[in-house]
Amino acid sequence: MAAGGTLANLIFGALFFVAERAVRQTASWRYFFWLLMTFNLFDAGGYFLFSGVGISVIGLRLWGNGIRRGRGASA
Numbered sequence: 001m002a003a004g005g006t007l008a009n010l011i012f013g014a015l016f017f018v019a020e021r022a023v024r025q026t027a028s029w030r031y032f033f034w035l036l037m038t039f040n041l042f043d044a045g046g047y048f049l050f051s052g053v054g055i056s057v058i059g060l061r062l063w064g065n066g067i068r069r070g071r072g073a074s075a
Contacts, residue, residue: 009044013037 020033 006044006047009040009047013040013044016040 016033016037020030020037023029023033
């Protein structure tokens with residue numbers, strides 16, 4: 001499935017967001033979870049920008065072709 005990596009980044013980004021909000025002990029743990037959340041969400045967001053969803057004009061259409069056919073990114 002072509003969307004597996006992007007979806008995993010979105011899921012883990014959301015989980016690390018919750019973990020960052022839940023940890024109240026030390027700033028270093030909060031920063032650690034914030035970094036993990038940021039890297040995962042930037043990776044997922046960047047993939048959408050260069051996949052055809054964000055800029056299909058260039059021709060980089062990894063997600064775009066599957067979405068256009070109505071079968072998702074696994075097409």
